[in-house]
Amino acid sequence: MQVLDKTQVEAISRALKEPGWLLEKRLKALEAFARLSYPSKKDEAWRYTDLSEAPLEQEVETPKGLSLSRDELPELVKRRLEKTDVSGFLVFVGPDLVYAEVPEELSAKGLVFTSLAEALKTHPGKVEATLFRGVYVEDKFAAENSAFFTHGAFLYVPAGLEVEKPLGVFKVLEGGKASAGRSLIFLEDNAKAAYIEEYLSLDLPPTLHLSATEMVLRPGARLRHAHVQTLGDGVWHFHRQRALLERDAALNDLVVNLGGRYARSEVASELLGPGAESEMLGLYFGHGLQHFDHYTLQHHVEHHTRSDLLYKGAVKDEARAVFSGLIKLERGAQKTDAYQANRNLILSPTARVDSIPQLEIGANDVRCTHGSTTAPVDEMQLFYLQSRGLSRSLAQELLVKAHLADVLNRIPLKALRAHLEAVIEEKVRI
Amino acid sequence: MNQLEIRDLWASIDGETILKGVNLVVPKGQVHALMGPNGAGKSTLGKILAGDPEYTVERGDILLDGESILDLSPDERARKGLFLAFQYPVEVPGVTIANFLRLALQAKLGREVGVAEFWTKVKKALEVLDWDESYLSRHLNEGFSGGEKKRNEILQLLVLEPAYAVLDETDSGLDIDALKVVARGVNAMRGPNFGALVITHYQRLLNYIVPDRVHVMMDGRIVAEGGPELALELEAKGYEWLRERVKEEA
Numbered sequence: 001m002q003v004l005d006k007t008q009v010e011a012i013s014r015a016l017k018e019p020g021w022l023l024e025k026r027l028k029a030l031e032a033f034a035r036l037s038y039p040s041k042k043d044e045a046w047r048y049t050d051l052s053e054a055p056l057e058q059e060v061e062t063p064k065g066l067s068l069s070r071d072e073l074p075e076l077v078k079r080r081l082e083k084t085d086v087s088g089f090l091v092f093v094g095p096d097l098v099y100a101e102v103p104e105e106l107s108a109k110g111l112v113f114t115s116l117a118e119a120l121k122t123h124p125g126k127v128e129a130t131l132f133r134g135v136y137v138e139d140k141f142a143a144e145n146s147a148f149f150t151h152g153a154f155l156y157v158p159a160g161l162e163v164e165k166p167l168g169v170f171k172v173l174e175g176g177k178a179s180a181g182r183s184l185i186f187l188e189d190n191a192k193a194a195y196i197e198e199y200l201s202l203d204l205p206p207t208l209h210l211s212a213t214e215m216v217l218r219p220g221a222r223l224r225h226a227h228v229q230t231l232g233d234g235v236w237h238f239h240r241q242r243a244l245l246e247r248d249a250a251l252n253d254l255v256v257n258l259g260g261r262y263a264r265s266e267v268a269s270e271l272l273g274p275g276a277e278s279e280m281l282g283l284y285f286g287h288g289l290q291h292f293d294h295y296t297l298q299h300h301v302e303h304h305t306r307s308d309l310l311y312k313g314a315v316k317d318e319a320r321a322v323f324s325g326l327i328k329l330e331r332g333a334q335k336t337d338a339y340q341a342n343r344n345l346i347l348s349p350t351a352r353v354d355s356i357p358q359l360e361i362g363a364n365d366v367r368c369t370h371g372s373t374t375a376p377v378d379e380m381q382l383f384y385l386q387s388r389g390l391s392r393s394l395a396q397e398l399l400v401k402a403h404l405a406d407v408l409n410r411i412p413l414k415a416l417r418a419h420l421e422a423v424i425e426e427k428v429r430i
Numbered sequence: 431m432n433q434l435e436i437r438d439l440w441a442s443i444d445g446e447t448i449l450k451g452v453n454l455v456v457p458k459g460q461v462h463a464l465m466g467p468n469g470a471g472k473s474t475l476g477k478i479l480a481g482d483p484e485y486t487v488e489r490g491d492i493l494l495d496g497e498s499i500l501d502l503s504p505d506e507r508a509r510k511g512l513f514l515a516f517q518y519p520v521e522v523p524g525v526t527i528a529n530f531l532r533l534a535l536q537a538k539l540g541r542e543v544g545v546a547e548f549w550t551k552v553k554k555a556l557e558v559l560d561w562d563e564s565y566l567s568r569h570l571n572e573g574f575s576g577g578e579k580k581r582n583e584i585l586q587l588l589v590l591e592p593a594y595a596v597l598d599e600t601d602s603g604l605d606i607d608a609l610k611v612v613a614r615g616v617n618a619m620r621g622p623n624f625g626a627l628v629i630t631h632y633q634r635l636l637n638y639i640v641p642d643r644v645h646v647m648m649d650g651r652i653v654a655e656g657g658p659e660l661a662l663e664l665e666a667k668g669y670e671w672l673r674e675r676v677k678e679e680a
């Protein structure tokens with residue numbers, strides 16, 4: 001049995017033929033991982049979360065160097081490829097990048113979209129300049145990812161290049177072993193891109209999944225980012241993302257939790273330069289015993305920055321959801337607009353939501369609002385819809401979709417929106 | 431038996447008995463009026479017919495074409511052809527009328543309804559109601575005036591074409607023009623395959639929807655029945671007159 005130790009970190013780094021600086025970073029992360037303890041309910045940020053059944057300390061999967069033709073891709077991915085907005089994409093099965101399609105014309109213009117391992121060979125400077133800047137050793141799971149990650153995706157968009165169609169990463173989890181991967185997105189000045197990362201799997205035995213997404217947006221860069229997980233039951237998904245927005249940079253972010261046994265999303269936007277803007281959308285719908293945690297940070301470091309967060313979700317059966325959002329305004333963050341709203345719909349008496357909006361204001365000339373609502377589904381509305389012949393489940397589906405509509409309507413990626421609607425429909429019926 | 435029959439119906443809410451032995455029959459092909467003072471139990475009856483889970487039926491039965499529907503859920507009743515136009519239609523933000531109405535029609539017919547078929551039907555209904563197509567993309571009753579809500583109920587009635595409809599004070603709060611529009615909608619449905627129970631507090635509506643029979647409810651019971659002239663008499667003499675008469679008879 002492997003353990004999460006130095007020998008393994010070195011083995012991973014050696015197998016991936018990584019440069020020395022990266023191994024050093026991994027080993028530093030390992031130190032943090034060893035020092036930090038697993039969170040418990042005593043920790044404020046984990047007080048609603050029960051990790052007693054989580055497959056912590058699970059052995060990490062090792063890359064096999066697998067590669068597939070488009071025809072050989074897993075069914076889950078093929079089905080998604082039939083209906084997707086993406087123009088170029090990478091497919092990971094477990095830790096292996098098994099297939100990639102990147103439009104020639106984009107590569108010709110200097111765009112890089114490939115695995116982290118490949119980028120380390122072809123563009124080492126760009127990776128070294130950005131990797132771990134967003135997510136490194138913030139907590140036990142971040143440190144574990146940084147020390148043990150076996151794969152990742154890298155997107156680099158050169159200055160001024162505007163890519164209209166989204167690029168996608170589809171990752172299929174195989175299960176049984178821990179999987180740790182990353183996304184690193186680096187947009188130079190005034191570059192524009194859209195990036196969708198999707199996590200898919202069948203129902204699996206208990207499986208630990210660690211994902212980290214780092215976004216570096218140079219001045220004037222514009223990124224649309226979506227993190228969408230429709231994982232199968234059994235998966236414990238720990239996701240952390242952080243976007244660094246320089247002057248006039250803009251991020252439109254979306255985090256979707258629909259699958260897995262447990263999913264945690266720690267989502268931060270750092271508004272580091274004047275004029276930076278971050279839209280942060282969240283969508284979740286839990287059923288059965290699913291538990292979704294959302295911890296968000298709108299961090300206004302500089303003046304004249306703007307953030308607008310809307311997280312909407314629903315829970316049924318015995319599902320639970322947590323939203324804990326912090327708007328943090330540094331002393332220099334004058335003329336800031338910061339909005340935060342969390343709205344929850346509860347479909348069964350045994351489902352539960354805890355919503356904790358928080359403000360930490362160090363500046364006075366700002367516009368700041370936050371609000372949260374959590375309410376059961378309206379029985380009068382259900383009766384009205386049913387009285388017109390709609391079954392109770394169809395009526396509930398309509399109400400759930402109506403509840404989530406403001407978020408769905410703010411997603412301009414039509415195929416992605418349709419996909420999410422379809423998954424939501426399915427979940428209402430089970 | 432092609433009729434909607436309410437047989438010795440007793441019902442309560444929160445432990446309080448509201449209906450105390452209602453007997454009433456609406457044969458298919460006829461339009462009946464149900465009148466009565468505020469608080470008589472008219473809306474209660476309407477909601478119980480539609481299967482509102484808030485109420486408990488203690489005794490009696492409701493038969494649709496001879497079959498009891500008491501054990502059916504609200505949607506099953508609707509699919510069997512029963513329709514209630516609510517006194518207070520419910521606002522459902524985020525759901526457009528078009529989307530909702532098409533789903534309801536599909537549920538009613540038990541099959542897919544193509545866009546073309548749906549639009550043909552809806553357009554005809556909109557014409558009857560003299561209503562603008564733009565309403566279809568509005569959210570269900572959200573921000574509607576009282577009159578718009580009532581018109582929307584009739585729109586649903588016309589599109590879903592139920593076998594039996596209960597219209598609960600669809601006239602209240604309407605000006606005379608809106609009232610005429612609503613009446614036009616109901617009259618458009620009249621025919622051998624449609625039965626209706628028109629609940630109203632006033633006789634005004636009955637000038638435009640002339641009922642085949644009038645039933646009067648007081649304190650959870652039907653206390654008087656008659657032809658259209660009964661409505662006029664009530665209008666002239668008031669409910670107190672009837673209350674006195676009922677007392678004398680007892």
Ligand SMILES: Nc1ncnc2c1ncn2[C@@H]1O[C@H](COP(=O)(O)OP(=O)(O)O)[C@@H](O)[C@H]1O
Pocket residue numbers: 443444446448466467468469470471472473474475
């Ligand atoms: N939730 C409730 N609990 C107790 N009594 C109620 C409730 N709702 C209605 N009622 C009573 O039921 C009676 C009948 O009401 P309703 O059916 O609305 O009368 P109508 O439509 O004839 O004006 C009234 O006396 C009213 O106060």
Ligand SMILES: [Mg+2]
Pocket residue numbers: 472473474517599
């Ligand atoms: Mg009433």
